[in-house]
Each structure stands twice: as structure tokens, then as C-alpha cells.
Amino acid sequence: MTEQSPPEHITAASISGKRRRIVQVTPNYPPLLGGLERVVQILATRLAARNDVRVITTDNKAGGAPHRAVEKGGVRVRRHRALTVAHTSLAPGMFGSLLRIERGTVIHLHCATAVVPEQVWLSARLRGLRYLLHFHMEVDASGPLGRLLPLYKTHLFGRVVRGAAGVIVLTESQRGFLAERYGVDPAKVYVVPNGVAEEYFLPPRTPGVEPAAGSAPDPLRLLFVGRLDIQKNVARLLDALALVAEPVRLRLVGDGDLRQDLQAQAARLGLDDRVEFAGRKHGEDLVKEYADAELFVLPSDREGMALVVLEAMAAGLPVLATAVPGNIETVEGVGVLVAPTPQAMAAAIDTLARDRSALAAPAAAGRARVADSRWDQVVAAIEDVYEQVGF
Structure with missing residues (x-):
């Protein structure tokens, strides 16, 4: 954009x-x-x-x-x-x-x-x-x-x-x-x-501590915020997660008509230990979700200008999103855009989970883009x- x-x-x-x-x-x-x-x-x-x-x-x-x-x-x-x-x-x-x-x-x-x-x-x-x-x-x-x-x-x-x-x-x-x-x-x-509301502009994040030699890294903390409906296509994200090889955990913040279907899909894919359905969050609780995550993911089929993406950027979260109308204009040049397929999303998540130093650049670019918004x-x-x- x-x-x-x-x-x-x-x-x-x-x-x-x-x-x-x-x-x-x-x-x-x-x-x-x-x-x-x-x-x-x-x-x-x-x-x-x-x-x-x-x-x-x-x-x-x-x-x-x-x-x-x-x-x-x-x-x-x-x-x-x-x-x-x-x-x-x-x-x-x-x-x-x-x-x-x-x-x-x-x-x-x-x-x-x-x-x-x-x-x-x-x-x-x-x-x-x-x-x-x-x-x-x-x-x-x-x-x-x-x-x-x-x-x-x-x-x-x-x-x-x-x-x-x-x-x-x-x-x-x-x-x-x-x-x-x-x-x-x-x-x-x-x-x-x-x-973006003022409360989402969080202080810059400090880099995470690298794991000791030979020890496994903590799971990369992924966050999705939004309605659990057709447009957001969280099913695509769950399919992607089933293909991810690196240790990751996903919090789904929101609710909607497809919640039960998505919970059943997560169980069917064996993702119970990787996915948490957190329900709706507002105010300080939602700000805390952004603060605690390491990568924001948006698997939508289309968007206008997603508020949650702007909020994630303000909070210093790097953004990974599908390259579809709305996401392209908002994320291009400051985040990671991938083809709207589980395979493409999984490959990008694995890449970022393996090299977490690569998260710093899109996080800084996103913050700069919304600084005056x-x-x-x-x-x-x-x-x-x-x-x-x-x-």
C-alpha cells in the first residue's frame, strides 16, 4: 500500500x-x-x-x-x-x-x-x-x-x-x-x-532471548483477531498450521457462526495443543493480546482496511496476511503477503519461526506506517x- x-x-x-x-x-x-x-x-x-x-x-x-x-x-x-x-x-x-x-x-x-x-x-x-x-x-x-x-x-x-x-x-x-x-x-x-485508537500504540518491543545451544525454542506465538466467519477463512489458517513444522501456538480471538466447525476442524487436524479459542476480547484485554503475541496472521478472502491489522501494526506486531484485495493495499511493503493457500501460509510461518530476527523489520515498518493514523x-x-x- x-x-x-x-x-x-x-x-x-x-x-x-x-x-x-x-x-x-x-x-x-x-x-x-x-x-x-x-x-x-x-x-x-x-x-x-x-x-x-x-x-x-x-x-x-x-x-x-x-x-x-x-x-x-x-x-x-x-x-x-x-x-x-x-x-x-x-x-x-x-x-x-x-x-x-x-x-x-x-x-x-x-x-x-x-x-x-x-x-x-x-x-x-x-x-x-x-x-x-x-x-x-x-x-x-x-x-x-x-x-x-x-x-x-x-x-x-x-x-x-x-x-x-x-x-x-x-x-x-x-x-x-x-x-x-x-x-x-x-x-x-x-x-x-x-x-487506530491511542491504546494500541504500545512501546517498542525488546528482542526475545535466543535459546541456549541445543535447546528447543519456545513456540512462536501467533495471533488472529476477528469474526469466525466465511470471509476471514480461519479454516485456511488451521489447514496451514497442520503443515507447519516449527513449534508455534495460535490464539484465535473472536467469535462467530463458524466457531464450532473450526473447533471440530482443529481437533480433526490434531491441533488441540497448538490452537486456543480465546473468545471475544475488548479494551485492555484485547490490547494485552496484541502485546503478548509475536506474529499477527490474517487468512482472509478479502478485506476493506482491516482495523485489526492497523492495531497490530501500532502494537509493534509484524503482520502475515493473504495477498487479497484490502490486505494488499494495507500490508504491502511493511508486512508479509502470501498466496491465499494453506501451503503458502505454512511456508511463511515456518520461515519466520526459524529466523525470528526477520520479524523485527516488518514490525518496525508497520509501526511507522500507522504512526499518524x-x-x-x-x-x-x-x-x-x-x-x-x-x-
């Missing part, structure tokens, strides 16, 4: 300082675990320091959270009852909330699944309102209905993207992708990368986009 910075016309100096009404519209929201959900929550909470902020979302995997609540920072959250079909949250009641949005409100739509974007587009057209679209990741096909996705993208989602008053993307490559795939005018696309800067850039778009 090349160094990311906002375009020249996005500068903190252009922020007007006025108080806005902002509605963040997202298919899912914490307590559901996920990078997009965390990004929306962070933006909503920090924007609420000087704006009136609401979130319109669904109750998908909300863990019993109330349908109406005032949450951290005074953010008002409205969760609509949803049915999940083909990894897509369907919440008909959301459309009513969209139709009741007051004029003059910033409608900030976060896109990563179908249906919700179309509801925003239709409600805005019916009422003559404008919206800003935040493009996190291109949706890939999954499940039996996946064959309909190309038609959906061409005839529905393309209209949503082109109809936005402005579009926020995470990388320059996403800007080019939207222009090529959906015909979006690059002039109305703004590059604003994700950020604080959330305060991201929020300032987001507010600047609001100003430039005319909200």
Missing part, C-alpha cells in the same frame, strides 16, 4: 466548526463483532463530541441490546428488528426511520451488504434529500443467492453509489475501482483511511468531507 493521505481539498482548516445533525446508517452495529461495526461506533461516538449523532441499524446479533438506546457519548441508537438471509440483514422497519429524517441532516451511509443502501437511496429520492456513501468493501457472492449478485451490483448498487453526493473510500485503489466498476466520478470520491485525524477528515460535499 502506498502512503495514504486525504486529497488536497480535504484539510482540517476547512472544517466549519458548526454543529450538525448526523445519522449514521449501517446494516449492523455493536455488540455485533466486526471491523465495519467498530468503525461506525468509533465515528459515531467521536462525532457526537461536537454534533448531534444518531445511528439507524438492525438488531442482527445485537445480543439483546435495546431497540432504542442512548449509548456512549450520547449517541442515540435505533435498532430495527431484522431477519438475516444470505448474510444480509433485512429490516423493513428501517425504511420508516429513513423517511422521517429531518431535512438538513447529514445522512452517512455505510456500505458492505445489500438492501440497506437501496433503502437509503430510495428514501432520499422520495424526499429530495442527499446522502454520503462510505464504501468499506466490495461485497462478494456467498450462498445459493450469490449468483444474483452481479445483477444486483449492475442494476441496483451502481445507482446507489452514483447517486451519492459524495463517496468516502479507504484507499486510492478503491477510488479507481469505483470509477471503473460503477462509473463514479473520481472528483466526488474522498480517500479517508481507517484509524489516529482516530482524531480521521474524524476531522470526515467532518471536512461533510463540509466539502455541502452538508
